[in-house]
Amino acid sequence: MVSIKDVARVAGVSDKTVSRVVNGEPNVTPDTMEKVQLAIADLGYIPNLAARSIRSNRTNIIGIITDFISTTPYSGDIVRGVQDWAGANGRTVLLANTDGDQKREADVWRTFKAHRIDGVLYVAMYHRVVVPAVGEVSIPTVLVNSHPEDGYAYPSIEPDDFGGSYDLTQHLISLGHRRIGYIRLNPLLLGANQRLDAFLAAAQAGGISESDLVIRLGMEGPIGRETNYVHREALDILSMPNRPTALICGNDEMALQAYLAALHLGLRIPDDVTIVGFDDFRTVSLGLKPELTTVALPYYDLGWQGADMLDQLVQGKGSETERRILKCMVVARRSSAMARAQGQTVDAVGTHN
Amino acid sequence: MVSIKDVARVAGVSDKTVSRVVNGEPNVTPDTMEKVQLAIADLGYIPNLAARSIRSNRTNIIGIITDFISTTPYSGDIVRGVQDWAGANGRTVLLANTDGDQKREADVWRTFKAHRIDGVLYVAMYHRVVVPAVGEVSIPTVLVNSHPEDGYAYPSIEPDDFGGSYDLTQHLISLGHRRIGYIRLNPLLLGANQRLDAFLAAAQAGGISESDLVIRLGMEGPIGRETNYVHREALDILSMPNRPTALICGNDEMALQAYLAALHLGLRIPDDVTIVGFDDFRTVSLGLKPELTTVALPYYDLGWQGADMLDQLVQGKGSETERRILKCMVVARRSSAMARAQGQTVDAVGTHN
DNA sequence: ATTTCAATTGACGACGTCGACATTGGTGCC
């Protein structure tokens, strides 16, 4: 591999001068600069970052630790946000996945430290409470899509599940819905409670009595291997004699199953029942017809801004305890509509849209 | 940061001896070894890989270049396969995303070279023909989920779209289906043609005349911004007076829309119509009820084996032109069933399952 | 002409690690 000295020799200058050119330092004659640049181009010289980092104690590498990278399809957006930030700021991204395994996580930390990376973005693919397995030496770390357990101080950045869910519920109430069904996420996920709490709060604020709410558990069990009750529960809720006019699903994947259940029962969406989801997981939310009203999670921004927070931290400017919350926007699409008087029988075959 | 010399000083030995212990070299007294290990633990010493790589000219880092990492939800599995291989073989993974942009791609190559990584896995998130923008100096590269344009030699690893599609079609034929609908992928994708060709070949081999096949285009336009005709086409096909008894969709996302169309028309799956997909994108294939018969793409293995091929290449043992094809398995679930008599037309085959 | 000063360039060493080689001390053998 061609080194700075090779360039120096070819250009007929000292290695230091080449270094100056490469790093854009001042006080280099246009003449020599040209010579050097020519030599660089000729030889295809590219600076060795490892060597550079040895001297500077900065690698410009940030690490991402994920738990279940491929299990959830959203993950990509967070990672992409980080990558784009990195690309825009001259950093490189080291990626590691733990599969939620403690031992692997420890290995990953060790490896990252061995690479002397500047900082770590600890990305939990489900919004929940985590404690990174930090060892003796510590690296600046920001938790993304999660927050630390009590007693541990890490800056974190999270989506505003509560706000999003509150707004979504309000959206339905403003459309005139007074009986609303709710299918819960796996309670292990932090978002699950926040979303449910917000739902209840918004319903109460909207003057809806608890008896008009139908709340069911959609999933439970360890993350990645949960049992799924959604389809069954949706069928059940939508078969009630006095069925809700709207059904909120813990996320879009659940909404998919609710759609199928509704269609299976011959109900039209949104004419007979409004169905909404959460996440704006676009394969589903745009794939469903009519397209799904849902709440967009700011995954990309979580990644981008998380990287930015980390950068602050690395530069000693960030706060050790900052907790940033990103807004979640309701995306109103065609699956939600005004509540209507509830007909008795509906023809199974509806109209095209 | 604590270095090998700090450890040496604390342990009362030379740095070289510490190096020996760290690297498991022979000829160290159990006694000294213990002293050294104690010092390492005390100080929390972790070897500096950058320094190591400077000497050894090996970084043990492999790079992944992706084009549309988050656009497609499968991507994660390929990356995870690579990561798991890396974890199992003491390598680290550097990740970069180009968004399909030439300029960014050039930057990425440059950055990777600057890091002196051992090799690159060029992962195209859609199976298609690519040419990595290699510069002057070249890094060992393996194409994953894609293959090089004519005239360029890179080893590659790809899924057997043809075989999978052939088997899937045969599966339907063996269930008695004689009129089959087919909704095509975006023709820009390499898999699109392979899957269609295999479908036609299998149909012909099964003695089905072309006039009993209904083939429609489901999507077209630039990747990431395509126009989607699937729902409309599915409605259209399933509304035909003499409609197919089975509908093959270019991928699972398309199958989702076909489901919705079928349900919308009051058709039951699989009783009235069999619907199958491709990809085994589990959010969809398991989320749909009944669960979707589809073809599993070996994404994880693509990643794992791709990494392994790359490793061979790096070690000078691999072939520059190997083209490895991984089998795609039909995953028969409940969305496909025996063809049945339908409406006006009577079909000989008519058992329930 | 001499001095002063700034601009330009180079020599050198250090970063952390490990390969090549040297040194030390002990063991076994005649």
Next chain:
DNA sequence: GGCACCAATGTCGACGTCGTCAATTGAAAT
């Protein structure tokens, strides 16, 4: 005892880069 040999350990330098500081040059100021 003398010698060969080997195990254990250390010394030194090089990898590629860049910070520090010195050297050189030329031009402006006196």
